[in-house]
Amino acid sequence: MNRLKLILLQVAVGLSFLLLWHALTAYPILAPTRQTQFFFSTPLDVLARVWKEFASGEIWRHLWITLVETLLAFAFGAGGGILFGFLFARRELLAAVFDPYIKAANALPRVVLAPIFALWFGLGIWSKVALGFTLVFFIVFFNVYQGVREVSPVVLANARMLGMNERQLLRHVYWPAALTWMFSSLHTSVGFALVGAVVGEYLGSSAGLGYKIHEAESVFDVTGVFAGMVILSIFVILIDFVVTLIERRLLVWRPAPSTNGQG
């Protein structure tokens, strides 16, 4: 399928959704318009609200806060995940001893931690960073752990035959292998960092996109909620785009997934 046709089809899906939404809320087809508009708002109102948010400059502060929380959660989570993933992969005993605890901690729904973090770190950005950290950490940890343990034994034997000592093996073999796995989970982990930030804001804060949505929700301002969601989506798409660029730059040595799945 050529690219133009694909884009046209994608736009068509979006437009028909908006048209359907518009038709159902602007005309009394299923229910009186007053009622449908209260529950679903209208696409034009939502767009107007999004525009107003950006035009008034009000939203930038919130976007900035959410971005900072996301980046901090990602940085700490990835850093911790790499460190412990490495350590556990290289120390069998440590991994074996902590295995049940790590599984238990990972199985815990992170949302229940949000009130605790709010208590510990206050309502500022750090409680959100902590929540994002608990999400990102485990993704990166498991990926790095796997990556280091599954380094090709032939590549390893070859590197050792080249005379590499432990430090050089770490630098030239283990580290790149671990990073590869981390980057392959980059989309997921950045996404979860954002989820942590937004959920944290939603549950208690005074700024950020999650706060905006929560604020609108608490006064039954459906237009405001949808506008917040639209802005959040745009934000996510932009972040994802940046991640894709970074990934392409860093994983340049990898074969294209379509021709060969193995790295």
Add this chain to the structure above:
Amino acid sequence: MTPSAAHRRRERSILMPLSPNAPAVSLRSVAITFGSKVGGYTAVQHIDLTASPGEFIAIVGPTGCGKSTLLNASAGLLKPSDGEVEIFGAPLHGLNSRAGYLFQQDALMPWKTALQNVAVALEPKGVSHKEAEAKARDWLRRVGLAAFVDRYPHMLSGGQRKRVALAQMLIRDPEILLMDEPFGPLDAQTRQIMGNLLLDLWAANRKAVLFVTHDLEEAIALADRVVVMSAGPAAGIIGQFPVPLSRPRDIAEVRLEPAFHHIHKEIWASLRTEVQKAYAQGEGASS
């Protein structure tokens, strides 16, 4: 360790190389058992094999006879459960730092370019980054990859990857070359080209070579001596045949010489029954 052995070792560390007459690799009644000593799988036993400096030895044998096991023991990747491995007269402890190893499988670091893969081999020797890159460029040119220095392994063909691996091994100038069916996965033409390349590089700077292959013709065309192993388990050496062909050789042309046919016939006579034995065993198993 006996006092005399300890003394020998100490002396060797001062005067390297010990003596020009010491064999590069010497395996003495080596046995290798996987798993427990009792009830484990004995891959090879009673192996006596020496390789002189500058000698090209090919090891042939049926599939699964433990040819690679011998190389791994010579490399120090595997500790023999019995017998001794000596490298230039000194018992081998840990990895064999005087040997280079060319693996059958892809062993290049996939996250490094051809140039980086070759240059990194000099890092453990303490060569500066700049000098290592210059040397790596030169080696890649010698193996015919001057135009491919910045390619990553997945962008290279199987033959090209082997060339990079060859350059990576040779740039360190090891005194012993261990090769484990290095050209096995390649197609016939590429194998010939690689064989000639190997012979050219080796002729320029002769090292002791242990070259494992299942291809008898390849073994004869390359080697000074062909070592034939019996079918596993508990495989041993059943014959050693000097190859009376003159050098320099061309892999493709040498096969047409009468002497080649003569030696081929002689070795095949001893190899055939072993291959049949291995094949009969394999009928039951998956391979």
